[in-house]
Amino acid sequence: MQLLRWILFPFTILYTLVIWVRNKLYDHRILKSRSFEIPTIVIGNLAVGGAGKSPLAQKLISYFQGRYKVATLSRGYGRKTKGFRYVQIADQASQVGDEPLQFKKNFPDVSISVDENRIKGIEILEKDHDLIILDDAYQHRKVKPRCSILLFEYQSLLQPIYLLPTGNFRDTFDQTRRADLVLITKCPADIPIENQKIIEDKIRKHNQKASVYYSKIGYKPIKPLNKGSEDKELSQIPKHILLLTGIANPRPLVEYLINAEIKSEHLKFPDHHQFDEFDYKVIRSRFEKMQSQHNDVIVLTTEKDAQRLSLDEIADIPFYYIPIDIHINQEEDFFRDLEKALQF
Structure with missing residues (x-):
């Protein structure tokens, strides 16, 4: 399998070029990004799956729901329906996606919604909510969020970084610069100092301002x-x-x-x-x-x-x-920096 990935390296070069050009078009405002008055949080990662976005989304919902009218907006990956839809507890994963359905069952009083068109989804939600959490939308550059949280799985940053299909990254690593907070997930109990230096050197090469936090998985x-x-x-x-x-x-x-x-x-x-x-x-x-x-x-x-x-x-x-949980080191500081980025 690894040999096949290297055989496909020419396609990685082509894919990297396409992604780089797309990002430059947004950077130079040839392709437009839209911001909204309502505070929006984007959660995402640069690699393919498995970074812990869903546990973080649930932690954010739990933190904010007592003070604000919170809504989440996801694409609803894998669903067979189209367009905007509020998720109901009685829905099937085929109608709304597995992660949004999980959110709804855990937070029945919170507005959980799906729409492949994030702009349209935000326009619907902003009328009746105070805060919108967008799950897995870091690459969705049509939306310019108030705050972006970028996740990296711990092990992924200790290895050479290549885009698909040779590697597991779906976006170029320089896009780290758009993050307001960086969260390293699935960390071991004790992180070697040398590994922490490798990780933070990679991040600081592209982003000097974002706070970097570390987290571990917890099981209930x-x-x-x-x-x-x-x-x-x-x-x-x-x-x-x-x-x-x-x-x-x-x-x-x-x-x-x-x-x-x-x-x-x-x-x-x-x-x-x-x-x-x-x-x-x-x-x-x-x-x-x-x-x-x-x-x-x-x-x-x-x-x-x-x-x-x-x-x-x-x-x-x-x-x-x-059920899975996420334990963030210095969690109070993490949420303090998050609220600062949101201008709450």
Whole structure:
């Protein structure tokens, strides 16, 4: 796979050139960006998926919802509908996307919306809200936000940076300069000083003003997808599980289970995978095989994947999901800098 990526390096050069030209057109205002009076926060990353945007969006919603009328706006990746739509708890992921549906279930009183046209979406939301959080919109340069938060996964900054298809970046690294805050995610418990220097040297080459913060993943008690079951601590689940993921980067969860001495068989699907009848047969077959070997077995998935699973298909399987959280070092300072950027 890595060899194929290097074989495709000429396409990386072409893609880099296209992205560079597009950014220059916006920089020189040949292509127009629009700002709004309502405070807007953009969350995004330069690489493909897996940086922790959704946990951060939820932390921002939780922080601001008590003081302001907050709305979120996402594209609704993977949905089969078009145009602006307010997300309802009874919606399916195919109608609104898995992450917006997750937000709505966790924050039922907050306006969660989707629209592939961010300008139109903001125009609708600004009439009745005080603050709009735009998820995964850093590359959407038609909107000029009040504040931009740029996320980088820790490991991605310790490796050479190449754009697709050779590397995992979808935008040129110099676009770091547009960020008001930079958040390094999925960090180890102790960050070596030399690694921190490598990371901050890369960022400061393009952005001298942004505050740089570090964060770690946290996992909450496991919740059941089946009715009648109860939440469980990790220590309460069987030592053999079937792990089901359809996310960009399941590695932190796999490592978390290993550290907890839980042995998992990993059934891995692509990010935002839409589960079909064949997938459910595979899941059931793998579960039954494990059950015959270990007797007490559960299936564990992520909260995002749980939005795309059919409860009817898994009703007789002990299915659980594990909510994710994000712990920001110097969190009070992070939110102080965020409010300063928003001019609150």
